[in-house]
Amino acid sequence: MDCWLTVPAVWSDQARHATKAAAKAAGFGSRAGDTISVISEPEAAAITVLKKYAQVGSINALQIGQVVLICDCGGGTVDITTYTIVETTPRLEFEEIVVGDGKACGSTFVDRNLHALMRERFGQAFDDVEPRRKGPGSRFMNQWESVKRSFGQSGSYLTKEIGPLNMRGVFTSEWYDDEDCLVKLTYEDVEGLFQPVVADIIGLVSDQSLELQKQWRALDRVLLVGGFGDSEYLHKKLSEWCEQNGISQAECPENPQAAIVRGAALRGLEGIAPNRRRCRRHYGVKISLPFREGIDPPSKGYTSRWSGRRSCRDRVDWLISKGDLVDQDTVRKVKICIYCRRDDDRWHKTRLVSSTLEVPPQYADDPRVDSVGTVTTDFRETNPSDFQSHREGLFGKKLWKLDFQLQVGFGSQAGVLDFKTFIKHELSGTASITFD
Structure with missing residues (x-):
């Protein structure tokens, strides 16, 4: 059995690994031959909708x-990904052409805006209502969910009443029926709750369109999926943006809520996946490199115990850049040296860092560099002949040196970062990451 877990594309590497670890702890992938893989939600949705439109004879069929x-508009996050169609028959092929984007601006933020409006209008009376009567799953929020889903359809201009919500001390209010304990919401009220969230989503789409223009390319189609994707109001506003920008309209395929899980199943069953993706961040390792006079700060300089040369600490060796194309075979290697005494444990810790800036900083302690985690390499079972010896200092103590390569895999089918170690081009030792 192959288990495929869907996660928002904006999630960190730590969140992806934690989700996979949780599934494994729950019993998934526990049998010999079973696997657990992680796929981003917009990629899964793309597999579903692009496969549908790539079929021979389909309406509005995709063109190479x-x-x-x-x-992909969900409850918490919205993810934007743009693909170009490489082939439609006999097999669907597509690849990501600009770095995807995303933000926490899903449908639950409309719910948050509703609660903020309630506090503004009813103050302490709303705050005093028990969470079970106004929170997720309550009759109040279930009725609001019905209003939210239908908003934008014909008839949504009528004032809506949701409840019951018993608020003590509210007797006379144009927004509250104290006899039946119902909250009244006009069309303008509901639109005001939607507008800032929809504006954020259209902003993400617009930014992605601008990135395409830098490549002298333009959008041909916009496909709206996810649980929030079937919102009539969102669909209407996004279609208006498309018309203003020369795109026919924003299309919402049938059952947009199910597109993600269906795509994950298709990924496992048929192996459909983008040929190549775009890396969303720069990734690198904290390392010591030769000191550059006049460039590196003197405070970062030190003399190597092994070579006697001046080195610079806290430099970053950037392994892969934001926007680089990534496929399942994309790996990067960095040469690292271990210095230890003979009786020391033969292991090493390497700091993995990242950055979303267009040009990443040179030093790992720059506040704009994010620490991803610590990669621990263990060579306690390594053949001692792989180490070089060297006499050190006045006391005649020997240092032992081991040269190895740390390999980071960025396109693993499992959907998470993968680490391996090599000595003299042979797989040796172990490597694992502990996230910050």
């Missing part, structure tokens, strides 16, 4: 070379 933006 078309540029399609997948707008």
Whole structure:
């Protein structure tokens, strides 16, 4: 059995690994031959909708070379990914052409805006209502969910009443029926709750379109998926943006809520996946490199115990850049040296860092560099002949040196970062990451 877990594309590497670890702890992938893999939600949704439109005879069939933006609007996050169609038959092939984007601006933020409006209008009376009567799963929020889903359809201009919500001390209010304990919401009220969230989503789509223009390319289609994707109001506003920018309209395929899980299943069953993706961040390792006079700060300089040369600490060796194309075979290697005494444990810790800036900083302690985690390499079972010896200092103590390569895999089918170690080009030792 192959288990595929869907996660928002904006999630960190730590969140992806933690989700996979939780599934394993729950019993998934516990049998010999079973696997657990992670797939991003917009990629899974893309597999579903692009496969549908790539079928022979389908309405509005995809054409080779078309540029399609997948707008995956969920409850918490919105992910934007743009693909170009490479082939439609006999097999669907597509690849990501600009770095995807995302933000926490899903449908639950409309709910938060509703609660903020309630506090503004009813103050302490709303705050005093028990969470079970106004929170997720309550009758109040279930009725609001019905209003939210239908908003934008015909008839949504009528004032809506949701409840019951018993608020003590509210007797006379144009927004509250104290006899039946119902909250009244006008069309303008509900639109005001939607507008800032929809504006954020359209902003993400617009930014992705601008990135395409830098490559002298333009959007051909926008496909709206996810639980929030079936919102009539969101669909209407996104379609208006498309018309203003020369795109026919924003299309919402049938059952947009199910597109993600269906795509994950298709990924496992048929192996459909983007040929290549775009790396969303720069990744590198904290390392010591030769000191550059006039460039590196003197405070970072030190003399190597092994070579006697001047080195610079806290430099970053950037392994892969934001926007680089990544496929399942994409790996990067960095040469690292271990210095230890003979009776020391033969292991090493390497700091993995990242950055979302266009040009990443040179030093790991720069506040704009994010620490991803610590990669621990263990060579206690390594053949001692792989080590070089060297006499050190006045006391005649020997240092032992081991040269190895740390390999980081960025395109693993498992959907998470993968680490391996090599000595003299042979797989040796173990490597694992502990996230910060």
